[in-house]
Amino acid sequence: MSVVLVHEGPSFTRERYDEIVRRLAGRSRMESVADWPVEGLLVHIASEGERGFRVVDVWESEDACRRFAEKLKPILEEVGVDEPARLYPPHAFVSA
Structure with missing residues (x-):
């Protein structure tokens, strides 16, 4: 079953997001x-909140999200993002 991950808060800035992407992907943007x-990402949206x-x-699953979290968590700590992400079960999910 798919899961929705939401991560936001005062310590999570655009600059820190860009640094996290650089560390995860080795480049300035992830486009695919x-x-x-x-593996397992279905949708990613980043914006000001x-x-x-x-x-x-x-x-696509909580397991896929947790595998990603294992890679992401040390980077979040290094760049100073303090707020934890939250997981939700989707009520509905429609994609093109």
Whole structure:
């Protein structure tokens, strides 16, 4: 079953997001799900939010999301993002 990951907060800024991407991908942008370090990403959205920068991901399974979290967590700590991400079960998911 797919899961929705939401990550946002005051310590999560656009600059920190860009640095996280550089560390994960080795370049300034990830433009395809193939650019992610683990398989299973269905959707990734990054934007300014009301409480800081916001990332919303949809993963094909909680297991895929956790594999990604294992790679992401040390980078978040290094760049100073303090807020934990939250996982939600989707009520509905429609894609093109």
